[in-house]
Amino acid sequence: MYDEDDYLQLSGIQHFAFCRRQWALAYIEMQWQENVRTVEGKILHENAHDPGLKEKRGDLLIVRAMPVHSCEMGVSGECDVVEFHRVKEGISLHGKEGFYRVVPIEYKRGKPKEGEEDILQLAAQAFCLEEMLCCEIEYGYLYYGEVRRRHKVEFDNAIREKVKQIFAEMHKYYEQQYTPKVKIRRKCNACSLKDICLPVLNKNKLVAEYITKRMQEEENL
Known part of the structure; x- marks a missing residue:
């Protein structure tokens, strides 16, 4: 069990699974840049995230x-x-009659x-709901804006075990304030943190080694 002061952002699991370095840059070093994909995603979430x-x-x-x-x-x-669907067997809700089945839905841009x-x-959200509402959630839905x-x-x-293992790893990185290196992959081109991450510099050498080599080349000119 974790104290509230040690809670991580649930949404970080998506970034961590995509790239551990991206997650560390955004959530440990607090660096972020917008691109078309992140802006489109934000607009889609604003339409869903209206607590009123x-x-x-x-x-x-x-x-x-x-x-x-x-x-x-x-x-x-x-x-x-x-979504809370009224069913014959489920959980009770304060101020509501009957019983309900819980179904989480996450909105995403693209396909x-x-x-x-x-x-x-989505699974992480469901497991939080299970813990809070003392129920079991068998499924949820991902809604994609492009395919509607x-x-x-x-x-x-x-998937349950994988989510728990990933969060345990995230906590370990966060406690150590550790930002891992990255291997260049095709998806790096779509990353909003590409200019901050500088994956080319991390391909085969440390940044310090790269800078030292360039300084030596300048001296030899």
Whole structure:
């Protein structure tokens, strides 16, 4: 169990899974830059993250920008949307009649990705909800703005263990204030922190070694 002062941002798991260095630069060194992708994603989330919007559609209750946390994983954040479906067997909600099934929904720009970063973030939200509401959540949805439809994600034991392991690793990096090196990959070109990260300099040598070599070359001219 973690103290609240040690909580990490839940959304960081997406960045960590994409690139550990990107996460460390943003969440440990507090460096960030916007690009087209991050701006589009922010606009999409602003439409979903309106805490003033709570809808009741028959047996369906929709809550937006719901704060969540987990003492076990040591994280906190917000769910874009959480749907509460009225069912015969489920959890009870304060001030509401009957029982409900909990379904988290995360909004993303673009279309479904090859990697599992989005899946891990959604799963982390679900596990926070499970801890807070004392329930079990079997699935959730990722909504992609480009294709305008939901993608169902089931939370099996493998994804549950992976989320816990990743958060444990994130806590370790954060405690050590450690920013790892990076290997150049094709996805580096799409990273908003490319100019800060300077992946080319980290390809085969340390930055200090690079600078020393360039100074020596200048002296020999």
